[in-house]
Structures are given as C-alpha cells and as structure tokens.
Amino acid sequence: MSLLSRLKGLLQIHRIERDLDEELRSHIEMRTQDNMASGMSPQEARYDAQRRFGNATLLKEDTRAVDIVGWIEAAGQNLRYAGRMLRRSPGFTLVAILTLALGIGANVAIFTVVHAVLLRPLPYPHPEQLVRVYDDIRSSNTHGVGMSVPELWDLRDRSGVFQDISVIFPADANITGAEHPERVEFLGTNANYFTMLGADAELGRTYTPADALPGFSEPVVISDAYWRRGFGADPKVIGQKIRIDGDLLQGRWSHATGVSPSGPYACSGCRSLGNDRLCRAAFSCASHSGGPASSRRYGPAQTRTYGRSGASAT
C-alpha cells in the first residue's frame, strides 16, 4: 500500500467511515431480507444478520487499522492519555520535569561554553596561523621559563617560522577616570598585537609603530563591553584620559585610543567570554629598565607569547 494512499485515507477518514457504515448497513439489510425469505421472523433475521458481523465497532476498527497511519492516531491518543495520567500524579510529574530541566540546562550551558571557547573559530583573518609559543626547557622539564627580548626578536626575524610575534601579559588592574572605578582584566601587549591578529579598532585606532617605544606608552585600547559599561558607549572616549593602577604607570594618564570590536579577545587558550578584557596598553619589550619604574616587575615568566606563522614578511 502506498504511503500516499494511506495518508489520503487518513485525511478522508470521515468520508471513509461514513461509507463503511452505510456499506455495512446495506449488507445487513440484504442478509436480513434473505433470511426472511428463507423463513426466519424479522427479528430473528435481523439478529442473525447482525450477529454475523460480530462486533461492528471492532470490524470497523479492523478495517481502518489496515491503514498504517492508524498508528499516528494511536500515538495521538496515547499522548493524550499520558497527559491525563501525568496530571493525576503531580509530584512525579514535577520531579520528572525538574530532572529534565536540570539535565537539559546543564548540557546547554556546558556546550555554550565549549562552543565559545573551543569550537568557534577565531574572528581574525587566517585564524589557523595564530599560534601560541611555549617556552619550555625540555631537558630539565621546566615549563614556561619565559623568553628574553632578544630571543623574541630572533624568533620573529630569523626563525623563518613566524610572520609576527607579540607578547602579552595579563594582569588585573584598577581603572579610574571612567564612570566609576572598576577592577578589570588588563592585558599589556606589544605594539604589534593588533596588527598580528589582524583586528581593527571599532572606534579610533589601535597602536602605531610610534607607540613601540621603550617603557609603557600612553595609548590604551578598551574592549567593547567595557566601553559600554564604563563609558556608556560614549564616542568621546577617544582621547579621554584614564588611569590604570596609579602606580603601574607612574601616575601617568593613559588615553584611550580605540575601542576594540565586540568579540572574544586574546588568542587561543585565553578566550574571554565576557569580553571583559579591558585594554591593551602598549609596552615595548625593548627594555624593562629604561622606562618608568613600575611597582610590579613583569618578568619574562609572566608573559605569554603569541605568533602568527607563515612566511616572514622580510
């Protein structure tokens, strides 16, 4: 039996039922007539005719059950029955619903995180080229010893592996000068951090090579989320001076040069989900000694190195 004819049967079910009813009735009538012709009384005749049919409802159901789509109806009826039964035992229903909600909610939450952190590709051009550079000493099994500045430049210029390299150090910092003081995540970076990533500022600009002077320089890029939160999405934030951890920059004001577009920042391994990473102040790796002294010493071990692989530019 073709599915189409069965589906048609389901749609025309009322007509079919009516037809079947009438057909059965006429069948009974004819047999009654014949019975009477062969000598039975009218009641007997009709009774015999009907008896031959057995249970009329059962017969009709059997006839209709031949359609496979009957199981759809049965499924619907079962669902309604299940609904009634659930309503009768609210305690069980509640527990079941809570369990399902917990399970589904937990799964959704975890996979949202997994998706954002692991599965979603980085929003930069050629994200497959962005790499994290680890500095381990294999022989003594030391990890993360940090790289000196000349090492970094050697990696970039002479290894033939990287197009560009940038160093970051993540820190916490207090921001004042915005709407209210706030403690944010702060990322000190190289001046070429944004050019390496291939990301542009939504407002203003990112760093220029002029910012790559020894010591901490003034420009700061703030994230979109912090821009909205701390500055109320005020476009005049460009050029505004803010203070980051008073003693970090020796009391120098920094001014925001740019607002990075919304989206996770930093490279693989430290994606920030809430876009709360505040700012990347440019600092130069040229020296730690020649610039303003900061109360925090940023040794090489606290830095992280990221690079973009590919043919060297030069």
Place this chain on the structure above:
Amino acid sequence: MTKAKSDVLQGTLALLVLKTLAGGPMHGYGITLHIQRVSKDVLRVEEGSLYPALHRIEQEGWICAEWGTSENNRRARYYRLSDAGRKQLAAEEKNWTRLTEAVAAVLQFAS
C-alpha cells in the same frame, strides 16, 4: 473460513475475492454469497474478515469501488476488478496451483 488472521488465509481470501470479482462487479454481500454457494457451503466468509480484506485490496489498487443500486433498489457499494487486479489474480492463481501441487506431491509420497 474462521477468523484466523494468518497470512496464508488472508492471502487466500484475497485470491477468492479477486476471482469472484473477475466474473463482474459485485457488492460485499454478493461476494460472500457467491463464495459460499460455489464452494458448496464449505467456505463461509465471515463479514469480520471480508471487509478488512476488501479495504486492503482496495488500498493496493486491485479493485475499485463505487456506489450503485442493488437488486432490491438498495444503495450498495460495488467492487470491480482493475487491470492491476487482473494481473494480480493471474499471479496468485499460479501461486496457488503451485502450492497445492506441492502439497499434493508430499501427501502422495508419504502414503
């Protein structure tokens, strides 16, 4: 025929119905009577098995049904053999012959 729903009996009923209709259009009651009469009361088709079978055969497209008037001016549903039904009838007749010959062969051998 009893109400057993085995496939063989169902298939046989279909065969009988198709053969009955090969002689011309008939309504359900007429089919019952015909089979009963021709088999000399050996085969009695219960209505409970006839109508599901008729419905199934109709779904398969081997018979067509339409409303008509019976002998005593009663509205009845007449069934007619279709072309596909004719082909199916021939095939089933061949099958049946083969089956019965096989059974007969086995029975003759056993004695």
